[in-house]
Amino acid sequence: MTARIPALTPERATAIRDAYAEVQRAxxxxxxxxxxxxxxxxxVAAGMAEVSPTRxxxxxxRFFDYFSNLxxxxxxxxxxxxxxEWYWGLKRWTRLLIDTILIAYTGTIIGALVGGYLSFxxxxxxxxVKWLVFVTRRLLEFCRTVPEIVFALIFIVxxxxxxxxxxxxxxxxxxxxxxKLFSEVNENASLKPVEGVIATGGGWHAAMIxxxxxxxxxxxxxxxxxxxxxxxxxxxxxxxVGAGGIGQELxxxxxxxxxxxxxxxxxxxxxxxxxxxxxxxxxxxAIIGREGH
Numbered sequence: 001m002t003a004r005i006p007a008l009t010p011e012r013a014t015a016i017r018d019a020y021a022e023v024q025r026a027x028x029x030x031x032x033x034x035x036x037x038x039x040x041x042x043x044v045a046a047g048m049a050e051v052s053p054t055r056x057x058x059x060x061x062r063f064f065d066y067f068s069n070l071x072x073x074x075x076x077x078x079x080x081x082x083x084x085e086w087y088w089g090l091k092r093w094t095r096l097l098i099d100t101i102l103i104a105y106t107g108t109i110i111g112a113l114v115g116g117y118l119s120f121x122x123x124x125x126x127x128x129v130k131w132l133v134f135v136t137r138r139l140l141e142f143c144r145t146v147p148e149i150v151f152a153l154i155f156i157v158x159x160x161x162x163x164x165x166x167x168x169x170x171x172x173x174x175x176x177x178x179x180k181l182f183s184e185v186n187e188n189a190s191l192k193p194v195e196g197v198i199a200t201g202g203g204w205h206a207a208m209i210x211x212x213x214x215x216x217x218x219x220x221x222x223x224x225x226x227x228x229x230x231x232x233x234x235x236x237x238x239x240x241v242g243a244g245g246i247g248q249e250l251x252x253x254x255x256x257x258x259x260x261x262x263x264x265x266x267x268x269x270x271x272x273x274x275x276x277x278x279x280x281x282x283x284x285x286a287i288i289g290r291e292g293h
Contacts, residue, residue, distance in 0.1 A: 070263040087264050093249060097268055100245035101276075103166045103238065104231035110167070111174025112224040115140070118175065119182030120208045126186055126194070140183075144176025148234050152243040166243030170231050181223045182216070189215045218287050225280040232276055236269050 074082045087093075121127055122136040148169045155165035193211035202210070239247020246265060253261035 069259040070266075072260050072263060086260050089249075089261070089264075093246060093265055093268055096239075096246040096249055097272060099163060100235045100239070100247070100269075101232060101272065103163050103243075103245055104170060104228060104235040107167045107170030107235070108174055108224060108228045108231050110171040112178055112220070112227070114171070115175040115177070115179035116182055116220060118179045119186055120212065122179060122183040123186035125191065126189075126208065126212065136179075137183075140176045140179040142176065143172050144180060146173070148173045149237060149241060152238050152241050156242055161242040161244075163244035166235055166238035166245060169238060169243065170234055173234070174227055174231060178223060178227055182220055185216045185219045185223075186212060221287055222284045225284050229273065229277050229280055232273055233269075 072082065072086045074086070118136055118140060122133055122140060124130075124133050127133050151169035151172050152165050155168045159165055159168075189212045193215070194207045195211075197207040197211045235245050236247045236250070239245040239249070240251045242248060246269060250262065250265045250269075252258075253265060
């Protein structure tokens, strides 16, 4: 036996239809109001930033002209000669690119080790000294908030030009970034192994090494590899301020309008980042797969 749905009276149907129309009208008004506020805020921001639509329109053709100048002139008849002329500084650029990779690698290793240690101190579930947790978290925030290039400029003043300021700048920023990620992983670790180590007479460091580290190590390695990719790009930028690597050669070519050199160096950096990205991605998947197994 099926239940019978009572029919609506005309007055009730009209009331429901009017209520629905009112809800839709209010929704449209809220949407239009929010859109109007967004447009007004954009206009205010554009005015405060002195954004000129005229200058923007005039600059678009120059923007595309600059990139068209970067395209090298290659012909099939003289391809190898043109290619050799395009990459005339291949040996020097390769050496500088290797320096960039080493700067990123060294900075990542230092940052991962120091950030890994501080992550245990910053984990509230593992460290009962609340003021120390607070201070460590603020320190990590400072390290990851200040851009690497600012750290590099400070270290260049202190230690002079070269790879050392770049390594130190990347290491400091990596400490803050990885320390934050590692501490979140630590807080999700099981405390039973920690209690077991402490019950056998182990101290806090022993509990972290034998109770927590085996649980979180695969995630630590995965995050460190991901950070290494980011640091390669950061190390290339470090050269803009004289912190070593391929970036110093790139900024020189940009300032002197050596368009073919700019495109050649950029392609080398892009290719390097792509290769490193592919290799680290495969390694991360292997680690995560082994952890799941």
